[in-house]
Each structure stands twice: as C-alpha cells, then as structure tokens.
Amino acid sequence: MPCIITGQIFFMKEVIAFYPILIDGTITTIILTVLSAILALAISFVVGLSRISKFKIVRVLAIIYLEFFRGSSALVQMFFIYFVLPMWGIYFDALTAGVIAIGCNLGAYGSEVVRGGVLAVGKEQHEASLALNYSPYKRYRHVIIPQAIPVMIPTFGNLLIELLKLTAVASLITISDLTFMAHIIRVQTALTLEPFLVILVIYFIIASILVKIVDIIAKKFSRGRNIMIAGEN
C-alpha cells in the first residue's frame, strides 16, 4: 500500500510543524523524569537502608512503605495526590503531584536495589572496618555503600528507563509532557498515527541518552575492582 506510506510521510510534515510544542513537551518530560528520579533515588537510599536498620520499628515502617507503593498503581497514587488530597486542603500543582507519585513509586522499587546492593558486600568488609574502629555510620558511608553502588547502578539504569516510560501517565493530570502534546496535535490535525510515532521516537532518543549517561556513571563508580589505573603494565 504505497499510497498510505507516502501519505504518512506527507502528513509527518504537519506533525513536525508543531515542533515548538513538541520541544516544550520534551523539556517537560525531561524535567519530570529528572526530578522524579532524584526523589526516587533519595527514597531508595532512605527506605533501602532503613530495611537493614537495627531498630525494628524503622524496618517495619520501611516494609510498609515498600509494600504500599509497590502494591498499588502509580496512576491511582497520582490521581489521589492531585484530585483527592485537595479535598482535604492539601494542594499540589500538577508537576509536583506527578513528581511525588512517580518518585515515591519508583523509590519503592529502588529501595530493593539499595538493600540488595548493600547486602551483597561481604561480611569480611564489615569486620575489617570494625577492626579499624569505624563507627557504623563511617562503615556504611566509606566502606560498604561505595562498594555497593557499582552493584546497584545497572539495575538503577533499568529503573530509570521504567521511570521515563511511567512519566507518560502524567499527561492524565494535565502535565503538558510529550504524551500530552501528542494528544493536542492529534486533536488539531485529526492525525493519530503520526503524532504518536513522532513521540515514540523522541522517547526512544531520550531513553538512549539516559542509558549512555548511566554507562558513564557506572564507569566512574567501578573504580578499583574492574578499572585498571593508567600506566599499569
């Protein structure tokens, strides 16, 4: 069906004509991704480390958090924050609501990554730092977590891509991200395939860039175990 294909190439131009809002949408998606990722990362460490706290109450609270956010839909959590909380006098703008919902949700998954990474560091590293009289804080800060981070990074990378994909639901609470813009273009041009094809490609490009960035960070953090120092041999 060559005519349909040529027709689509033709209509692509109409979609591309909307590039200013596509750029806006891309920027919003990136902002939403970055802010949610920062929140998710912070929550990952707080909840993940709480899971191995010596205080039972802290561990229990962390498990409740994990099960709650992992066990319910991010979309519903977002609706709850944006539509329900205002009924109790708690207002968030759409972007903040989106960041909180996505950050809290991915933070739950991330906490498992942190916990797993920290538990993967051997008992002998704990004993060596204890023998050198490191306080528990210094032990985790300077010995255990630095060794756990390289273990965590690849899985964090996967979660970051999940997070990017999840940001698409934010259009449902009026955040004008890429997906939101695609809907606008669809309404204005009466085209369906083209706008979504275009944002599909843009999402893919953003994801590829994120993968690249995670790779660079992974290299930076894997010093010691895998990376050879300059000038060796």
Added chain:
Amino acid sequence: MNNIITFDKVSKSFGELKVLDQLNLEVKDGEKLALIGPSGSGKTTILRILMTLETIDSGFVSVNNEYLWHEKINDKVLPATDKHLQKMRDQIGMVFQQFNLFPHLTAIENVKQPQILVKKKNESEAKEKAEDLFNMIGLSDKIDHYPHQLSGGQQQRVAIARALAMDPKIMLFDEVTSALDPELVDEVLAVLRKLAADSDTTMLTVTHEMNFAQDFADRVLFFDAGQIVESGSPKELFSNPREERTKSFLRKFI
C-alpha cells in the same frame, strides 16, 4: 611486667559446640605470642573475641587492666556498651587471613583513610605515616595500585601496614599467610619477623608455620579443644614438648 591481656575463665559456644571452655590466658605487655593447635581448636575465636568480633558467654576478658566485654558502673559489672567497645577497640588491630583490604580504595588510601576517619589525622600526617609504612613493607612503588592489581603477598603486607597505621597496643595476626601461594609466604613473614624484632607492640599470631613461630615468638601456646595444653618458650615447646597431645601434633610438622 604488667599483663596487657587476661582471659579469666572465658567460655564460648557456637550452638552446641563448646569452643572455649573456662579458658585462662595471660599475655604480658610487649610479649610476642604464637598460638598453635589443630584446626577447630578455637585459636581464631580467641583473636576474634579480642577484636570484639565475637562475644563471650561467660568469664572476663581484660585488656590493659580494663574489662573488654564488661563495664564497671557504680561497682556493678554490666555488659559493655557500644561506646565502651569502641574505646577498647582503639588499642587493638587485626590482620585477617583473607587480607580484607577495601577494594574500592588504592593501597595508600587503604592505609590513609582509617587514620583520617578514626584517628582524626589530617591528610598530610596520614600520608606521611602511610609512606613510612609502605617503605617498611617494601611496597613504595605500588602505593597507587588497587588491591586487585596486587599479589596476595603484597595485599597482605598492605593489610599489615593498614593495621599498624592505627598504632595499636596489641596486634592480632590470624594465619596471615595461609591464603597465600607458597612462594609468597616468605615476603609476608619477613615483614612480621622485622616487626616482632623492632617494636614493643604486643603481638598474638595464629600460625601453622612452626619455623616462623620459633623466630617470632617469645612464647608458644599449644591449644586443643578450647584449652591451653602446654605453653613455653619456642625452644622448650618445639624441642622438648611435655604433653602427649603436643608431641603428636608437632610430629605432623616434621
């Protein structure tokens, strides 16, 4: 001379297994002690109790005239708090069989970091001390290598430097050469021999190297089943063991 370490009727079990049974042990300040004995006799456990890596079930351990696992508060003897253990640990250093260097830090960072974090030294003091120690262990050309870039013998020498950098009164060595290829054993033992000769630090070493024990130690203890079977100068114990159990153990090494 003063006893720097005393074990007073110390018992320790792992589940059903009684590893130390009412053990009494005294170590004099500055003494170099070698612990020998069959596998599973509790030698490592003694060092780990001193390093506060293992608790005791009963009895008293004293280090430098203070209880290690207990604290005297208003004439009552109570289990030691974390704070007390931290204070006591400051006097003790340990070198492990598997080196246990920090793999994410270079050799010199391994030796500097604990000085800076625990002894509150500044960067240049820590560096100076580290460089002196690398000179002593003969690894000045490898200070910027990561542990995985060093041989086992080199890693173990760095681990010795790391423990020494903290200026402990008591050093514990747990079979520090038994994870090494035979050709790397001597370089590590040479460092320990030099240490034993030059320093007045109290040293306890668990070893299966009888020749080394002979040069290193002022006194050798033969352990079996959580009890000291026999103790004496290396010369006495190796050439003239009194107990049958000691004799049969030593026979395996000749």
